[in-house]
Amino acid sequence: MVEQSICQARASVMVYDDTSKKWVPIKPGQQGFSRINIYHNTSSNTFRVVGVKLQDQQVVINYSIVKGLKYNQATPTFHQWRDARQVYGLNFASKEEATTFSNAMLFALNVENRHTCTH
Numbered sequence: 001m002v003e004q005s006i007c008q009a010r011a012s013v014m015v016y017d018d019t020s021k022k023w024v025p026i027k028p029g030q031q032g033f034s035r036i037n038i039y040h041n042t043s044s045n046t047f048r049v050v051g052v053k054l055q056d057q058q059v060v061i062n063y064s065i066v067k068g069l070k071y072n073q074a075t076p077t078f079h080q081w082r083d084a085r086q087v088y089g090l091n092f093a094s095k096e097e098a099t100t101f102s103n104a105m106l107f108a109l110n111v112e113n114r115h116t117c118t119h
Helices: 095-114
Strands: 003-017 022-025 034-041 046-053 059-065 071-073 078-082 087-092
Touching: 003 046, 003 095, 034 059, 034 095, 046 095, 059 095, 071 095, 078 095, 087 095
Parallel strands: none
Antiparallel strands: 003 022, 003 034, 003 087, 034 046, 046 059, 071 078, 078 087
8 A cells, every 4th residue: 555645734633522512522531733644545546634643643533535525614723524423623733734734635535526436
């Protein structure tokens, strides 16, 4: 598997808790910034979001970007997307890092949405 990072940013990884109607850290007690990368697998032409906690290097998110994913830039520094089970959010350290990430995400979605084969 040949993967390369197409962007890197610092953000807090959140999920929306339907019960409390609040954004909470993706893993309980795991507040703080993570290093978020979008990786491109050049052999299968697929993408994934990987977040590693800056504090302890723990993987907090490893999410495959799929065709049809709805990505929303809710604010200049808070972006979100959803799947059938969960709403994910990234609270970026700066507008510049958010812009870098969103450009890479939109590129990945454009590639995924042009895929005609299934995987």
